[in-house]
Amino acid sequence: MNLIDETIAAIGPLDEAAMRDARDHQARLTKPPGSLGVLEEVSVRLAGLAGQCPPPLPEPAAVAVFAADHGVHAQGVTPWPQEVTAQMVANFLAGGAVVNAFAGQVGARVSVVDVGVATELDAAPGLLRRKIAPGTADMTAGPAMTADEARRAVETGIQVARELVAEGARCLITGDMGIANTTASAALIAAFTGLPPERVTGRGTGIDDATHAHKVEIVRTALTQHGLLKEPSGPKGHGSLRPPMEVLVAVGGLEHAAIAGFVLGAAALRVPVVLDGVIAGAAALAAAALCPDALGGCVAGHRSAEPGHAAAVDALGLRPLVDLELRLGEGTGALLALPLVQGAVRVLHEVATFDSAGVSEKDAGQP
Amino acid sequence: MNLIDETIAAIGPLDEAAMRDARDHQARLTKPPGSLGVLEEVSVRLAGLAGQCPPPLPEPAAVAVFAADHGVHAQGVTPWPQEVTAQMVANFLAGGAVVNAFAGQVGARVSVVDVGVATELDAAPGLLRRKIAPGTADMTAGPAMTADEARRAVETGIQVARELVAEGARCLITGDMGIANTTASAALIAAFTGLPPERVTGRGTGIDDATHAHKVEIVRTALTQHGLLKEPSGPKGHGSLRPPMEVLVAVGGLEHAAIAGFVLGAAALRVPVVLDGVIAGAAALAAAALCPDALGGCVAGHRSAEPGHAAAVDALGLRPLVDLELRLGEGTGALLALPLVQGAVRVLHEVATFDSAGVSEKDAGQP
Numbered sequence A, B: 001m002n003l004i005d006e007t008i009a010a011i012g013p014l015d016e017a018a019m020r021d022a023r024d025h026q027a028r029l030t031k032p033p034g035s036l037g038v039l040e041e042v043s044v045r046l047a048g049l050a051g052q053c054p055p056p057l058p059e060p061a062a063v064a065v066f067a068a069d070h071g072v073h074a075q076g077v078t079p080w081p082q083e084v085t086a087q088m089v090a091n092f093l094a095g096g097a098v099v100n101a102f103a104g105q106v107g108a109r110v111s112v113v114d115v116g117v118a119t120e121l122d123a124a125p126g127l128l129r130r131k132i133a134p135g136t137a138d139m140t141a142g143p144a145m146t147a148d149e150a151r152r153a154v155e156t157g158i159q160v161a162r163e164l165v166a167e168g169a170r171c172l173i174t175g176d177m178g179i180a181n182t183t184a185s186a187a188l189i190a191a192f193t194g195l196p197p198e199r200v201t202g203r204g205t206g207i208d209d210a211t212h213a214h215k216v217e218i219v220r221t222a223l224t225q226h227g228l229l230k231e232p233s234g235p236k237g238h239g240s241l242r243p244p245m246e247v248l249v250a251v252g253g254l255e256h257a258a259i260a261g262f263v264l265g266a267a268a269l270r271v272p273v274v275l276d277g278v279i280a281g282a283a284a285l286a287a288a289a290l291c292p293d294a295l296g297g298c299v300a301g302h303r304s305a306e307p308g309h310a311a312a313v314d315a316l317g318l319r320p321l322v323d324l325e326l327r328l329g330e331g332t333g334a335l336l337a338l339p340l341v342q343g344a345v346r347v348l349h350e351v352a353t354f355d356s357a358g359v360s361e362k363d364a365g366q367p
Helices: A003-009 A016-028 A038-050 A071-075 A084-094 A098-106 A147-166 A181-193 A209-225 A244-251 A254-268 A278-290 A307-316 A332-350 B003-009 B016-028 B038-050 B071-075 B084-094 B098-106 B147-166 B181-193 B209-225 B244-251 B254-268 B278-290 B307-316 B332-350
Strands: A061-068 A109-116 A127-129 A171-177 A273-275 A298-300 B061-068 B109-116 B127-129 B171-177 B273-275 B298-300
Touching: A003 A147, A003 A254, A016 A038, A016 A332, A038 A332, A061 A084, A061 A098, A061 A147, A061 A254, A061 A332, A071 A181, A071 A209, A084 A109, A084 A171, A098 A109, A098 A332, A098 B332, A109 A147, A109 A254, A147 A171, A147 A244, A147 A254, A171 A254, A171 A278, A171 A332, A181 A209, A181 A244, A181 A254, A181 A278, A181 A307, A209 A244, A244 A254, A244 A278, A254 A273, A254 A278, A273 A278, A273 A332, A278 A307, A298 A307, A332 B098, A332 B332, B003 B147, B003 B254, B016 B038, B016 B332, B038 B332, B061 B084, B061 B098, B061 B147, B061 B254, B061 B332, B071 B181, B071 B209, B084 B109, B084 B171, B098 B109, B098 B332, B109 B147, B109 B254, B147 B171, B147 B244, B147 B254, B171 B254, B171 B278, B171 B332, B181 B209, B181 B244, B181 B254, B181 B278, B181 B307, B209 B244, B244 B254, B244 B278, B254 B273, B254 B278, B273 B278, B273 B332, B278 B307, B298 B307
Parallel strands: A061 A109, A061 A171, A109 A127, A171 A273, A273 A298, B061 B109, B061 B171, B109 B127, B171 B273, B273 B298
Antiparallel strands: none
């Protein structure tokens, strides 16, 4: 069995008994029932993932920033030059980016995984050199990658998840860097959800109206080229029926394939993943298509300003924890959400029950 | 000059030059302009509060849980017995409540301030015994407190802010405990915003339909009793024209008055405040009515499930950072938001600029 199939075979559903224990325990804690809102359900899901209540605290966390370039950059979908991908990788490794500041604040380690940066990168501490190809091909002219490249990128993501967990991480955080990656994300989200390009294509780093209109047409062209554009008259409510690996090959990025593998790898180890923004959302759709149970331990860290991201988290049935119009990527939104996830679990560990604290419960006979 | 007037006189507007510096600096950092969304504006406001860019990191933080009982409890607005206020104070002091778990996670100190708990509380580490009265009077029968009590409660909040800052806190967090305090909060919010009782009265700890309908009528009765119910035919867009201290006297809680003072005291020292939920929102409306500039350094930590809280933050012009259907109080929502506030400021301290990191900026001539 190959690594991908073996990983998927190891992924199981959330443990119902542990989830029941977590719900029961939440109800006994010294607070009004349900008063921690969305965080109670996060704690329940992580109990289900761990198969025990309380689940282990999701710390330390490790963020993997998957970096790759995109052939579709040639189509003029962004005003940023392609070399910024490599320059920002250098910035991450020097500790100067926002992901470093946010990771430092929560004690998370940052690893940068080169799965497809166009230029050659020198070895450096914190850089995992796993380049599959020097960027994807232009998806408007042909497949973005070969089937072999897609498979190897997914495998790389699985391996990185395994390595970080072996080194002690108990919560994995997705990060990404790659100029033009919101264009590939929009194409993937359109393909997986069946939504039209104009619904899922955003302004990325903040492009003007003309560039945005052009970007929508580029996404449409790519989807049409690969037979992935859903007919408006077609059946409602689902997207591509094509195998997810074929969708990745057609319009994906190497980092999307790797992040999909990262999600699968974490799920097989029953370690939670906090997903960042639209790139992670597109990758998670691929992971969910490969193995629906892989999403059980995923938390949507935030809802980004990209419209495709809202569509992705809706399709995945995830409720983002932070919603502050962020559109930076790198893992920054997920890192901001990490204390919320940790707080959700910490409640199950530390908070007293009505019995243990001698606090009266509400009078069920009273109003 | 008395302490309240002296404090208000010391509060100034945000420093425009420091805010401009912060906006300029944000634009030079290695990220797409505006890509940190709402957090960029938080960093700008805190620079304006500090009068320098970058502003000091808002740490360590200290949370003050203002505890008090409410005479309106006698009207059957909640199924929880009044003694739970004192029992939960004991739970806070023993470290067993959610506020303790969340404060521990972010390294914030918890102080409990008894400004009006109905029962006598023994001295204990972490308890500030500043009782003004053993709870308010029933606001449906007369004023909730005397003018002297309201003044002393506001002064107590100012003093607690001063003490915590003197002991090293660089960010203050509001907390609250008091059975029936959402009823008084609804009355205050209706009085200050002019919204009708049914728009601002929520389910608190989770009451049933019948109790909720009764609670709305109790709020309406109290407002009518004190001439604070806005006529539906009256002018739109503003609430009470009555002096804010009179509104506190009529329908406030001792913790509302104290939290209003806490906000004033922090503003005078130019230390940021992260506001918790509906109780803090009601108190912040009083603080803003006493001194609009006092809100400049306030961040709405979260938007609670209480409808009155959404109305309060809207009226205050604040954008809540966390929105997860929390309705616990104690300071828990504000503590969850603290890492977001700290991250917002940390960016100004730690992130490299395009120049310093050698990262290309976007090509303004390109698409």
